[in-house]
Amino acid sequence: MPNIQDMARIIRQDIITMLAAAKSGHPGGSLSAADIIAVLYFSEMRVDPQNPNWPERDRFVLSKGHAAPVLYAALAEKGFFPKEELLKLRKTGHFLQGHPDMNKVPGVDMSTGSLGHGISVAAGMALAAKIDNKDYRVYCLLGDGEAEEGIVWEAAMAAAHYKLDNLLVILDHNGLQIDGPVKDVMNLEPLPDKWRAFGWNVLEVDGHNIEELTASLQVAKNFVGKPTIIIAKTVKGKGVSFMENQVGWHGNAPSAEQAEAALAELKGGNSNG
């Protein structure tokens, strides 16, 4: 099996390939999360592709549901469904919806897409584990622009109140949202202080550094009494030089030529990733 770095690079290639085929979708925030997702699905989470609804599995909720391509790529690489299905993303009648659908896609634990919902639902799943004394953990990927939604902070309050230390949120802090830099559209800083004030264990890492991500997940797992958020500093469009830090690549698919250039770069492995 490829190592995590290689898997992240494969996932990035899958993202480009499927978005080019779909001719619509969200590359920027999918690429920024590729290393995080690779770590979660290929070293951290307890899941079984042969038994996607296994009751004891760890759960994953993609709160930033528009990054569906990164999740679909990981699920396909993990074996939840054949990789060739990725080419039918967003096509009429196909199961790979524009945003994750738990009733259609094996391995998707919650339907998401409307920002802010996912973290609230993930916290509900974590509460269920507490009620039943089960040891599965709940992982949730949150966007930074997404944290402008009020429900995110309602959920943050409640998860700390109910001491959901089996809940792990990773904030994909790429600093960009559709209308521009997050700090210009609606400033969220100081984010770490806000989460600490809401009663969370806060860790800060480089979201493209596999070792840092892996180590922080281990710290979170051993932390008792509070939910943990890992604020992962990322680059939107990471791995494709012409997409990096470009707000315009939030929700536009690459053309065939652009996809070819992107894939060449990703296969070359020269994106300091």
Added chain:
Amino acid sequence: MAELLVDWKKEKKIATREAYGQALVQLGKDNPDIVVLDADLAKSTKTSDFAKAFPQRFFDMGIAEQNMIGFAAGLATTGKIPFASSFAIFATGRAFEQIRNSVAYPRLNVKIAATHAGISVGEDGGSHQAIEDLALMRSLPNMTVLVPADATETKKAIQAAAAYQGPVYIRMGRLAVPVLFTDDYNFVIGKANVIREGQDAAIIANGLMVAEALQAAEELSAQGINTTVVNCASLKPLDRDTILKVARQTGAVVTAEEHNIIGGLGSAVAEVLSEHYPVPLYRVGIKDTFGESGSPEELLQKYGLTSAHIIQAVKSVLARKNEKSDIN
């Protein structure tokens, strides 16, 4: 026709929310998967009964209805059967998009049990009187919508909702209302119940308007006008067969609901009749206006939700029905 208490007017009135609290405690005993969430209104919604009996399975989410629905959805993904309660205006209004995208769209097994619906909330006024909750919930695919008429039906509806796999909205009230039904009353999701028969017109009602409809039918009968009364607690799925049957039998229909005439029972019945069997129809309900502060009884009078208003409506559809037959 059985199952209607003969002396219902002499029975002690009970609010449907009171029956909800009792039904939840019974459910909690019967099924360990039942969990209950509230948004700082447990004493009013009566989920406090459950909280007292099963503190480990009750979760106050604070004044945060959107997050309450999100938590309920998450709990439901693991096999829990969450009942999430608040006032109807906040449960359906504040948290609408959570219900839409995180409950109805994924068809999760969440029960939204709301109290304090309609203008019978009374003194708190228009900001707290949900008159549009049924329209909101009825328009959602995958959603079942129940509007019980009395304490007995509420208990049965809550049991049926728990046994049903999928999202359910249950609408209840603050005001004490007559107990109409005996304990062997048969409640089935998707079925309307004919509780009185007459050939001149049919009154289709739900919620607290069912008692008003029965009262109206009794007074009309004294005037020689015989009406069928249908309790349509299952607003969705709607019992089209029973609605069409009584329309064919009587040729004139009045609906009665404590909700805006747009989007609730009146609209639902009008949709069925206009497509399949048009007959003169009159919708008794709140006439597209917000409520206000006042005593529940005075407000029901002021907003046209009494047996007297139903009687007028029946006479109006009868006149149109007779006009129609004169032309023919």
